[in-house]
Amino acid sequence: MIRIKIIFLLILSFNVLFASINSDSNEKGASLKQDTSHVNSLLEFAASYRKNDAQKALEYANAALKMAEKLDYKEGLIKAFIEKKKCYFWLNQFKESILAAEKAVAHAKNLKNSYWLIESNFALANSYFTVSDYVNALRFHLEALKVAENQKLNTRLLDIYNAIGIIYFRQNNFAKAEEYYLKELNKCYELKDSLYLAAVYDNIAILDENQKKYDSAIEKHKLGITISENIKDTNGIISGNNNLGLTYKKMAMFEMALKHFDITHQLLIKMKPVDSLWLSYTALNRANVYTKLKKLSYAEPLLIEACAYLERLKDNMGTTDAYQNLFELYEAKGDFKKSLYYHKKYVAIKDSTFTIEKTKQISEMQEKYNVEKKDFEIESLNQQNKIKEAEIKKQTILRNSLIGVAVLLLLLIGLIYNRFKLKTKSADELNRAHNDLKNTQQQLVQQEKLASLGSLTAGIAHEIKNPLNFVTNFSQLSQELIDEFNDSNDDEDKQDILRHLKSNLEKINHHGKRANSIVMSMLQHARGGEGEKQMTDINQICNEFTDLSYQGMRAKVPDFNCLIEKNLDSNLPQLNVIPQDISRVILNLLNNAFYATNDKFIQLKNHHQESNFSPKITISTLLINAHVHIKIRDNGAGIPANVKQKIFEPFFTTKPSGEGTGLGLSICNDIIKAHGGTLKVDTEMNNFTEFIIILPL
Amino acid sequence: MIKIMIVDDEQDVESLFMQRFRKDLKSNQFEFHFAFSAESATQYLSSLNPIDIVLILSDINMPGKSGLDLLKEVKSKFPQLKVMMVTAYGDQQNYDKAFSLGADDFITKPIDFEQLREKIVSLGGT
Numbered sequence: 001m002i003r004i005k006i007i008f009l010l011i012l013s014f015n016v017l018f019a020s021i022n023s024d025s026n027e028k029g030a031s032l033k034q035d036t037s038h039v040n041s042l043l044e045f046a047a048s049y050r051k052n053d054a055q056k057a058l059e060y061a062n063a064a065l066k067m068a069e070k071l072d073y074k075e076g077l078i079k080a081f082i083e084k085k086k087c088y089f090w091l092n093q094f095k096e097s098i099l100a101a102e103k104a105v106a107h108a109k110n111l112k113n114s115y116w117l118i119e120s121n122f123a124l125a126n127s128y129f130t131v132s133d134y135v136n137a138l139r140f141h142l143e144a145l146k147v148a149e150n151q152k153l154n155t156r157l158l159d160i161y162n163a164i165g166i167i168y169f170r171q172n173n174f175a176k177a178e179e180y181y182l183k184e185l186n187k188c189y190e191l192k193d194s195l196y197l198a199a200v201y202d203n204i205a206i207l208d209e210n211q212k213k214y215d216s217a218i219e220k221h222k223l224g225i226t227i228s229e230n231i232k233d234t235n236g237i238i239s240g241n242n243n244l245g246l247t248y249k250k251m252a253m254f255e256m257a258l259k260h261f262d263i264t265h266q267l268l269i270k271m272k273p274v275d276s277l278w279l280s281y282t283a284l285n286r287a288n289v290y291t292k293l294k295k296l297s298y299a300e301p302l303l304i305e306a307c308a309y310l311e312r313l314k315d316n317m318g319t320t321d322a323y324q325n326l327f328e329l330y331e332a333k334g335d336f337k338k339s340l341y342y343h344k345k346y347v348a349i350k351d352s353t354f355t356i357e358k359t360k361q362i363s364e365m366q367e368k369y370n371v372e373k374k375d376f377e378i379e380s381l382n383q384q385n386k387i388k389e390a391e392i393k394k395q396t397i398l399r400n401s402l403i404g405v406a407v408l409l410l411l412l413i414g415l416i417y418n419r420f421k422l423k424t425k426s427a428d429e430l431n432r433a434h435n436d437l438k439n440t441q442q443q444l445v446q447q448e449k450l451a452s453l454g455s456l457t458a459g460i461a462h463e464i465k466n467p468l469n470f471v472t473n474f475s476q477l478s479q480e481l482i483d484e485f486n487d488s489n490d491d492e493d494k495q496d497i498l499r500h501l502k503s504n505l506e507k508i509n510h511h512g513k514r515a516n517s518i519v520m521s522m523l524q525h526a527r528g529g530e531g532e533k534q535m536t537d538i539n540q541i542c543n544e545f546t547d548l549s550y551q552g553m554r555a556k557v558p559d560f561n562c563l564i565e566k567n568l569d570s571n572l573p574q575l576n577v578i579p580q581d582i583s584r585v586i587l588n589l590l591n592n593a594f595y596a597t598n599d600k601f602i603q604l605k606n607h608h609q610e611s612n613f614s615p616k617i618t619i620s621t622l623l624i625n626a627h628v629h630i631k632i633r634d635n636g637a638g639i640p641a642n643v644k645q646k647i648f649e650p651f652f653t654t655k656p657s658g659e660g661t662g663l664g665l666s667i668c669n670d671i672i673k674a675h676g677g678t679l680k681v682d683t684e685m686n687n688f689t690e691f692i693i694i695l696p697l
Numbered sequence: 698m699i700k701i702m703i704v705d706d707e708q709d710v711e712s713l714f715m716q717r718f719r720k721d722l723k724s725n726q727f728e729f730h731f732a733f734s735a736e737s738a739t740q741y742l743s744s745l746n747p748i749d750i751v752l753i754l755s756d757i758n759m760p761g762k763s764g765l766d767l768l769k770e771v772k773s774k775f776p777q778l779k780v781m782m783v784t785a786y787g788d789q790q791n792y793d794k795a796f797s798l799g800a801d802d803f804i805t806k807p808i809d810f811e812q813l814r815e816k817i818v819s820l821g822g823t
Contacts, residue, residue, distance in 0.1 A: 465785035469807040470709055477716050500716065507709055 039064045039076040046083050054090035061087055078107045078116045082123050089130060098127040105140075114151045118144045122156050125163065134167050141167070158184055158196045165203060169210075177207055198227040198236045202243055209247045217247050238267050238278070245285060254292045261286045277313065280306040284321055291329050299329050320349050464519070467511035474504040474511075531578040538575055538628060538695075539568040541583050542619050549590035553598065560598055560615075567620035575628055575695055577675055582695075585668040585679075589632045589691045592664070593617045596636025596689060603637070626697045627677075633690040639683040647681065699821035700728045700749050704738045704767060705756040705783070717810045727817070735762035739770060748775060751821055757784040757791060765794060772799040779820045783808060 046060035061083040068076030081104035088097035101124035108116040125140035145160050147153070161184035168177035181204050188197040201224035208217035221244035228236030245260035261282060268279045283306035290299035307322035323346035330339035478501055485497045546564060554560050575582075597615030604611050618633040639647065646652045650666040672679040677695040703714060711731045721727040730750065732738035738755070742748065753771060757764035768780050779801045784791065787805035795803050802816055 465806045466707055469785070470707075470713065472807040473713055473717065473810065477713075503712070504716075507712070511709075 035067070035071050036073050036076060039068045039071070039073055039080070042067065043076075043079055043083050046087065050083075050087055050090055054087045058084065058087040058091070074107060074111045075113070075116065078104050078111070078120055081107065082120060085123050085127060089127070094127065094131045097130070098124065101127045114147050114153055115155055117147045118153065118155045121147070122160060122163075125160075129163065129167065134171060138164065138167055154187075154191060157187055158191070158193060161187065162196070162200065162203070165200075169203070169207060174207055174211060178204070181207065194227050194231045195233055195236065198224045198231075198233065198240065200224075201227065202236075202240055205247065206243060209250060214247065214251050218244065221247060234267060234271065238264050238271075241267070242282065242285070245289075249285075249289060249292075252292075254289045258286065258289045258293070261289060276309055277315070277318075280309045280313075280315075280318060284318065284325060287329070288325055291325065291332060294332070296329055296333050299325075300333075303329060316349060320346065323349060464515055467515040470511040471508050471515070474507050478504045478508075531580040533576050533578050535574040536577050536579045536582065538582070538621055538630060539570075539572055541579065541586055542566070542568060542621060542630065545583060545587045545590055546619055549587055549594055552591070553594040557598055560594075562594060562597055562615040562617060565616065565618040567618065567622075569620075569622045572621050572623055572628060573697065575697065577695065578671075581671045582675070585671050585693065586630065586632070588664045588668050589693075590617070590619070592691075593632055593634035593636070593689070596634045600635075600637045628695045628697065630693040630695070631690055632693075633688055635688050638685040638687055638689055639681070640685065644681065644683060648679070698725055698728055699751055699817065700730070701752045701754060701817065701821075702730045702732060702738060702741065702750050703754045704732045704735060704759075704764065705754075706733055706759040707756070708733060718814070721814075734759055735764065735767040738767055742771070742775065748778070750778070752779045752781065752817065754781050754783050757782060757795075765791075765798060768795065768798045768800055781816065781820065783813075 042060050042064035046057040046064065049057040049060065061080055064076065064083070065080035067073075068080055081100045085097050085100040085104065088094070088100060101120065104120035105117075105124050108120040121140045121144035125137045125144065128134075128136040128140065141160050141164050144156060145164070148155060148157050148160065161180050165177045165180035165184065168174075168180065181200055184196065184200045185204070188194075188200060201220045205217040205220035205224065208214070208220060221240060225237060225240035225244065228234075228240055241260045241263045245257045245264065248254070248257035248260065264282050265279070265286060268275065268282055283302045287299040287302040287306070290296070290302070303322060303326050307319065307326060310318040310322055323342050327339045327342035327346055330336070330342060333339075481497050481501050481504070485494055485501075488494050488497065543566070546566065550562065550564065553562075594615075594617065597617060601613060601615055604613055613635075616635045618631070620629075620631045620633075622629050622631075643654060647665050648669045652666075669679050672693055672695070675695055677693060680692045680694070681689065682692065683689040703710060714729055714731075715722065718727055718729070722729070730741065732741055735755070738753070742750075753767075755764040755767055764782060764784065768782065771778055771780055780799070781802040781804065782791075782795045782800050783804050783806065785806045792803055801820060804813060804816070
């Protein structure tokens with residue numbers, strides 16, 4: 001959520017930026033006046049097009065540039081380059097944006113004009129800020145600040161203080177950030193500038209919030225909002241309420257957060273033109289709070305709409321957030337299918353932005369190190385100056401050089417230590433982020449498993465209660481039979497009772513076992529990964545379990561015969577899998593295959609059809625594109641289309657009551673998914689069924 | 698004599714009912730017909746002329762047509778027949794669905810046969 005906050009910050013500072021129109025007060029000669037005013041009109045055109053059609057704005061800026069060159073109109077050149085810089089920003093061409101700003105600075109230096117030196121350096125600093133190059137951003141802000149303070153000019157002073165504060169805030173250097181915000185604050189009071197005053201209170205509040213000083217943060221947010229309200233600055237009121245809402249959210253005061261997000265929303269929909277990006281971010285914030293408040297039906301439509309808009313806009317950061325909110329929402333709702341759908345999308349987009357984030361993270365850490373180094377350099381420069389003064393005073397060259405060496409040594413040691421610390425830190429943080437991701441993934445697999453079980457209470461009730469019904473009633477009946485046996489004098493009657501008793505006890509035994517196996521299957525289904533992954537010979541598992549399964553089938557159906565064909569790829573590499581789990585899947589699929597062939601055989605026999613059908617199963621392994629394919633094929637009756645859709649659903653079975661729990665394929669599917677693979681089925685009625693397990697290397 | 702059809706895909710139901718109601722069967726108070734699917738139940742019903750059964754006891758969860766499908770069909774074709782649902786699904790949803798389709802009674806498994814006997818007598822007598 002912080003990301004959105006920073007965007008708001010940025011938007012705020014850019015809005016302030018664009019709000020001020022370049023004033024052109026120093027027209028040089030009356031003869032040039034008309035032509036220079038032409039340059040300025042072109043630039044005004046450019047400024048008005050910039051936000052909606054930056055390409056067109058750039059054309060105007062280039063035209064202005066050409067004309068200014070022809071007229072040797074220096075200020076026009078600087079203004080045109082600054083305009084180009086802004087156009088490139090809107091076109092997302094950041095390199096070009098920096099180049100244009102550099103040209104503006106060069107021309108301003110030639111002109112030796114303080115106002116334009118400040119403006120151009122400020123523009124250049126902002127270009128660097130956009131690409132997260134905080135060292136250079138800081139450097140040119142300080143350059144601009146130096147000119148402004150030396151010449152006692154207030155030009156851009158508030159903007160510069162604000163920008164430097166934000167840079168330090170981004171670097172988590174809260175003390176320095178506060179220093180510059182306070183400078184800005186004092187200047188605001190001095191200049192009686194309420195617009196910036198409101199913004200700086202908001203920024204200080206965010207600083208407080210990050211240091212967990214929530215009371216102070218809320219107070220300052222409210223102060224900022226009040227100031228914005230007094231001067232009727234809608235942008236300020238909007239961002240103030242949004243930021244206050246975020247603070248309340250961080251404090252887990254969701255009702256209050258919602259109140260302020262609602263205010264933000266209300267104001268945004270009244271704005272003309274409507275800023276859909278802001279509106280989408282606000283929708284995300286509101287939906288997030290609704291989810292926290294368990295008002296899921298409010299959150300859902302908000303998220304879907306915002307998500308669609310952000311997707312269209314290709315706003316990766318917002319879309320990632322929307323997906324995350326959506327999968328969390330559906331998880332809370334118990335709609336695991338949709339939850340999984342959005343989680344997949346979330347992971348996909350996160351993966352694609354992960355590398356970007358990672359690079360950015362590293363570069364930010366690098367920058368942090370550089371900023372600290374810069375501070376150090378400034379300090380050591382000051383120190384060197386002092387040493388020079390001492391040298392003049394005492395003329396003790398030896399001592400001075402000794403100090404110099406000592407300082408240098410210290411500096412070196414400090415730098416090496418600092419660099420070492422930052423490097424380990426960045427590696428640590430990356431590892432942690434990676435581990436977090438892995439843990440979340442594991443939790444999700446487990447959650448999915450439990451969820452599929454949890455949503456099946458009715459199925460479980462049925463599966464357990466049916467055998468239980470028989471156990472209860474047949475045992476009670478047997479007690480009555482024993483009483484009857486004792487009361488009876490007729491031998492034949494007694495024999496009859498004993499026969500009934502035996503049959504009842506068999507039934508009790510059978511149904512007791514049936515209930516037990518259902519419970520066992522359920523436990524296996526719910527169990528987290530107990531086995532450990534190890535390098536496993538898939539061919540060996542296929543060999544062993546084909547025999548095991550066949551023998552199992554023959555034990556049940558003594559006259560069962562089946563042709564078994566094995567096509568095992570002898571060059572198959574070992575796979576890093578949980579062997580018990582993969583064995584279970586293969587065994588389960590083999591059992592199904594044998595069952596299917598036997599079933600078809602019996603069907604044909606029962607219908608007295610003369611046929612030359614002979615059961616056959618084929619098991620094959622092969623390596624395709626760094627994936628191991630395991631295929632188990634039978635020549636049974638095939639699976640009808642309507643059944644095929646459901647075979648991976650838990651408790652779905654076509655076997656007669658009592659013969660199957662309907663959990664087998666569901667568990668198989670879960671296991672293969674947990675291994676990052678896929679389980680597919682290919683079938684043709686009356687012809688064959690083939691299950692294909694695909695596992696990554 | 699009350700003639701009853703029992704519909705359940707669990708085959709052991711037959712043995713259970715025959716033993717449980719053996720006295721009533723001996724004294725010709727009850728007579729049972731067992732159907733192991735909803736399809737065979739409707740087939741049996743349409744083969745009867747006249748329909749001499751007065752009560753159907755049906756499971757809900759069965760392969761193929763469910764007990765609720767059967768209930769709906771029976772109530773539209775033979776409204777005079779009483780239907781009692783006997784199911785492991787004791788949840789409110791099934792309960793409400795069964796009554797909205799016109800079920801006369803609803804009991805859950807494991808079956809309490811004393812209670813079932815009373816219900817059969819009262820339903821069969823009216």
